[in-house]
Amino acid sequence: MTAMSSPGPEPSANELLGELIDLVRATDDEARAARRTARRAERNRIGMLYIHSLAALAIAPLFAVAAIDSPAFAAMRQIPGAPYSVAVVLGIGGILLSVSAAGGHRMVAFAGLGLLAAWYATMAVTFALSAAVWSAGHHPDSLTEAVELLIADTRGKPSVYAVPLYAHFCAVMVRHMMTLRGKVLDDRALES
Numbered sequence: 001m002t003a004m005s006s007p008g009p010e011p012s013a014n015e016l017l018g019e020l021i022d023l024v025r026a027t028d029d030e031a032r033a034a035r036r037t038a039r040r041a042e043r044n045r046i047g048m049l050y051i052h053s054l055a056a057l058a059i060a061p062l063f064a065v066a067a068i069d070s071p072a073f074a075a076m077r078q079i080p081g082a083p084y085s086v087a088v089v090l091g092i093g094g095i096l097l098s099v100s101a102a103g104g105h106r107m108v109a110f111a112g113l114g115l116l117a118a119w120y121a122t123m124a125v126t127f128a129l130s131a132a133v134w135s136a137g138h139h140p141d142s143l144t145e146a147v148e149l150l151i152a153d154t155r156g157k158p159s160v161y162a163v164p165l166y167a168h169f170c171a172v173m174v175r176h177m178m179t180l181r182g183k184v185l186d187d188r189a190l191e192s
Contacts, residue, residue, distance in 0.1 A: 066083050
Protein backbone atom coordinates (compact mmCIF):
# COMPACT_ATOMS: atom_id res chain seq x y z
CA MET A 1 0.00 0.00 0.00
CA THR A 2 1.15 3.42 -0.73
CA ALA A 3 0.66 6.21 1.75
CA MET A 4 -1.82 8.92 0.79
CA SER A 5 -0.18 12.21 0.17
CA SER A 6 -1.54 15.22 2.02
CA PRO A 7 -2.82 18.07 -0.19
CA GLY A 8 -0.87 20.54 1.88
CA PRO A 9 -0.22 21.54 5.41
CA GLU A 10 -3.10 21.32 7.85
CA PRO A 11 -4.83 24.70 8.36
CA SER A 12 -4.26 26.27 11.70
CA ALA A 13 -7.00 26.71 14.26
CA ASN A 14 -7.04 30.44 13.53
CA GLU A 15 -7.50 29.81 9.80
CA LEU A 16 -10.35 27.38 10.46
CA LEU A 17 -11.94 29.86 12.85
CA GLY A 18 -11.62 32.61 10.22
CA GLU A 19 -13.32 30.43 7.62
CA LEU A 20 -16.10 29.60 10.06
CA ILE A 21 -16.62 33.29 10.86
CA ASP A 22 -16.80 34.10 7.12
CA LEU A 23 -19.37 31.32 6.64
CA VAL A 24 -21.49 32.58 9.56
CA ARG A 25 -21.33 36.15 8.21
CA ALA A 26 -22.36 35.02 4.73
CA THR A 27 -25.22 32.99 6.19
CA ASP A 28 -26.32 35.99 8.26
CA ASP A 29 -26.21 38.24 5.18
CA GLU A 30 -28.35 35.74 3.27
CA ALA A 31 -30.83 35.49 6.15
CA ARG A 32 -31.12 39.29 6.38
CA ALA A 33 -31.71 39.53 2.61
CA ALA A 34 -34.35 36.78 2.82
CA ARG A 35 -36.15 38.61 5.66
CA ARG A 36 -36.11 41.88 3.68
CA THR A 37 -37.53 40.05 0.65
CA ALA A 38 -40.22 38.39 2.77
CA ARG A 39 -41.24 41.73 4.33
CA ARG A 40 -41.39 43.38 0.90
CA ALA A 41 -43.44 40.48 -0.52
CA GLU A 42 -45.88 40.72 2.41
CA ARG A 43 -46.25 44.51 1.92
CA ASN A 44 -46.88 43.94 -1.78
CA ARG A 45 -49.46 41.24 -1.04
CA ILE A 46 -51.31 43.49 1.40
CA GLY A 47 -51.12 46.35 -1.10
CA MET A 48 -52.69 44.14 -3.76
CA LEU A 49 -55.48 43.20 -1.34
CA TYR A 50 -56.16 46.91 -0.79
CA ILE A 51 -56.28 47.50 -4.55
CA HIS A 52 -58.70 44.60 -5.03
CA SER A 53 -60.87 45.81 -2.15
CA LEU A 54 -61.00 49.39 -3.42
CA ALA A 55 -61.83 48.20 -6.92
CA ALA A 56 -64.64 46.02 -5.57
CA LEU A 57 -65.99 48.89 -3.47
CA ALA A 58 -65.92 51.22 -6.49
CA ILE A 59 -67.40 48.71 -8.96
CA ALA A 60 -70.22 47.37 -6.73
CA PRO A 61 -72.38 50.53 -6.66
CA LEU A 62 -71.70 51.20 -10.34
CA PHE A 63 -72.73 47.67 -11.20
CA ALA A 64 -75.88 47.97 -9.07
CA VAL A 65 -77.12 50.80 -11.29
CA ALA A 66 -75.85 49.31 -14.55
CA ALA A 67 -78.30 48.73 -17.35
CA ILE A 68 -78.33 44.99 -17.96
CA ASP A 69 -80.82 44.94 -20.80
CA SER A 70 -78.26 44.23 -23.55
CA PRO A 71 -77.83 40.71 -24.94
CA ALA A 72 -74.52 40.42 -23.07
CA PHE A 73 -76.45 40.26 -19.81
CA ALA A 74 -79.12 37.77 -20.94
CA ALA A 75 -77.89 35.07 -18.55
CA MET A 76 -77.21 37.59 -15.76
CA ARG A 77 -80.86 38.67 -15.87
CA GLN A 78 -81.81 35.14 -14.76
CA ILE A 79 -80.11 35.65 -11.38
CA PRO A 80 -82.72 36.74 -8.82
CA GLY A 81 -82.35 40.41 -7.93
CA ALA A 82 -79.67 41.13 -10.54
CA PRO A 83 -77.88 43.47 -10.83
CA TYR A 84 -78.38 44.42 -7.16
CA SER A 85 -77.84 40.95 -5.71
CA VAL A 86 -74.69 40.46 -7.77
CA ALA A 87 -73.40 43.90 -6.76
CA VAL A 88 -74.00 43.10 -3.07
CA VAL A 89 -71.76 40.01 -3.32
CA LEU A 90 -68.97 42.15 -4.76
CA GLY A 91 -69.50 44.93 -2.22
CA ILE A 92 -69.43 42.59 0.79
CA GLY A 93 -66.29 40.96 -0.59
CA GLY A 94 -64.69 44.40 -0.92
CA ILE A 95 -65.64 45.34 2.64
CA LEU A 96 -64.27 42.08 4.07
CA LEU A 97 -61.07 42.50 2.11
CA SER A 98 -60.62 46.10 3.29
CA VAL A 99 -61.14 45.13 6.93
CA SER A 100 -58.78 42.19 6.66
CA ALA A 101 -56.04 44.10 4.87
CA ALA A 102 -56.11 46.77 7.57
CA GLY A 103 -56.13 44.31 10.47
CA GLY A 104 -54.31 41.31 9.06
CA HIS A 105 -57.23 38.93 9.60
CA ARG A 106 -56.41 36.17 7.14
CA MET A 107 -59.65 34.21 7.41
CA VAL A 108 -61.67 37.39 6.76
CA ALA A 109 -59.44 38.08 3.75
CA PHE A 110 -60.03 34.52 2.58
CA ALA A 111 -63.81 35.06 2.76
CA GLY A 112 -63.55 38.41 0.97
CA LEU A 113 -61.41 36.94 -1.79
CA GLY A 114 -63.86 34.05 -2.09
CA LEU A 115 -66.73 36.49 -2.68
CA LEU A 116 -64.69 38.41 -5.26
CA ALA A 117 -63.76 35.12 -6.97
CA ALA A 118 -67.44 34.13 -6.99
CA TRP A 119 -68.39 37.49 -8.52
CA TYR A 120 -65.74 37.25 -11.24
CA ALA A 121 -66.72 33.64 -11.97
CA THR A 122 -70.38 34.66 -12.20
CA MET A 123 -69.49 37.41 -14.65
CA ALA A 124 -67.38 35.07 -16.80
CA VAL A 125 -69.99 32.30 -16.85
CA THR A 126 -72.98 34.57 -17.51
CA PHE A 127 -71.18 36.38 -20.34
CA ALA A 128 -70.15 33.03 -21.84
CA LEU A 129 -73.71 31.72 -21.61
CA SER A 130 -75.11 34.90 -23.14
CA ALA A 131 -72.65 34.69 -26.04
CA ALA A 132 -73.49 31.00 -26.54
CA VAL A 133 -77.24 31.68 -26.54
CA TRP A 134 -76.80 34.57 -28.98
CA SER A 135 -74.55 32.47 -31.25
CA ALA A 136 -77.03 29.60 -31.24
CA GLY A 137 -79.61 31.88 -32.85
CA HIS A 138 -77.22 33.15 -35.51
CA HIS A 139 -75.84 30.15 -37.41
CA PRO A 140 -74.33 31.30 -40.70
CA ASP A 141 -74.83 28.86 -43.57
CA SER A 142 -71.61 29.79 -45.33
CA LEU A 143 -68.28 31.46 -44.81
CA THR A 144 -69.61 34.51 -46.61
CA GLU A 145 -72.52 34.79 -44.17
CA ALA A 146 -70.14 34.33 -41.23
CA VAL A 147 -67.93 37.18 -42.46
CA GLU A 148 -70.99 39.36 -43.09
CA LEU A 149 -72.22 38.61 -39.56
CA LEU A 150 -68.85 39.60 -38.11
CA ILE A 151 -68.67 42.79 -40.15
CA ALA A 152 -72.29 43.73 -39.59
CA ASP A 153 -73.40 46.08 -36.87
CA THR A 154 -72.60 44.14 -33.71
CA ARG A 155 -74.08 46.46 -31.11
CA GLY A 156 -76.59 43.79 -30.12
CA LYS A 157 -74.04 40.99 -30.13
CA PRO A 158 -72.54 39.93 -26.79
CA SER A 159 -68.80 40.43 -26.75
CA VAL A 160 -66.73 37.45 -25.73
CA TYR A 161 -63.71 39.46 -24.55
CA ALA A 162 -65.28 39.72 -21.09
CA VAL A 163 -65.20 35.94 -20.57
CA PRO A 164 -61.39 35.54 -20.33
CA LEU A 165 -61.09 38.93 -18.65
CA TYR A 166 -63.34 37.97 -15.74
CA ALA A 167 -62.03 34.39 -15.69
CA HIS A 168 -58.53 35.83 -15.32
CA PHE A 169 -59.57 37.96 -12.34
CA CYS A 170 -61.26 34.94 -10.79
CA ALA A 171 -57.98 33.03 -11.13
CA VAL A 172 -56.08 35.92 -9.49
CA MET A 173 -58.45 35.84 -6.50
CA VAL A 174 -58.08 32.07 -6.21
CA ARG A 175 -54.28 32.46 -6.31
CA HIS A 176 -54.47 35.03 -3.49
CA MET A 177 -56.62 32.54 -1.55
CA MET A 178 -54.02 29.80 -2.06
CA THR A 179 -51.31 32.13 -0.72
CA LEU A 180 -53.44 32.96 2.32
CA ARG A 181 -54.17 29.28 2.92
CA GLY A 182 -50.45 28.58 2.92
CA LYS A 183 -49.84 31.41 5.38
CA VAL A 184 -52.57 30.11 7.71
CA LEU A 185 -51.08 26.61 7.59
CA ASP A 186 -47.60 28.04 8.24
CA ASP A 187 -48.94 29.98 11.24
CA ARG A 188 -50.59 26.86 12.64
CA ALA A 189 -47.37 24.88 12.22
CA LEU A 190 -45.43 27.55 14.12
CA GLU A 191 -48.00 27.51 16.93
CA SER A 192 -47.69 23.77 17.50
